Amino acid sequence: MRVTFQADWDLNGRIIDGLLLRNPRVDLRTAAAAGLMGVDDPDVLSIAAKAGRITVSQDRASMPFHFSRFVEQCHSPGLLVIRRSAAISDVIEVLVTVWECSEAEEWIDRVEWIPF
Numbered sequence: 001m002r003v004t005f006q007a008d009w010d011l012n013g014r015i016i017d018g019l020l021l022r023n024p025r026v027d028l029r030t031a032a033a034a035g036l037m038g039v040d041d042p043d044v045l046s047i048a049a050k051a052g053r054i055t056v057s058q059d060r061a062s063m064p065f066h067f068s069r070f071v072e073q074c075h076s077p078g079l080l081v082i083r084r085s086a087a088i089s090d091v092i093e094v095l096v097t098v099w100e101c102s103e104a105e106e107w108i109d110r111v112e113w114i115p116f
Helices: 013-022 041-051 063-073 088-101
Strands: 005-007 054-057 079-082 111-114
Touching: 005 041, 013 088, 041 054, 041 063, 054 063, 063 079, 063 111, 079 088, 088 111
Parallel strands: 005 054, 054 079, 079 111
Antiparallel strands: none
16 A cells, blocks of 8 residues: 655645655645644544554654554554754655655554654
């Protein structure tokens, strides 16, 4: 099954815009589209999991912790944590590569930092 993404509310809009310009076929649901503004991390993970979407976040402080707690109780499609120091173009290329070259099943219960 093809990878799909769920943007966390803190994901830089330039990453979203650049990703969709680079490849408009990438299935990325924005935080606004999912109603995630002001939603706590565990609920963000739950919403993404119910939709079968990998969460993409720049929240290094708490999201990895909440993810580890989340996967103790149930499965997650995965979490990609974007390093704030990463070049936007590098992040976009990694996300396109993940979308083009992997299957959703490869990311289940997995957290990765971008760039890797």
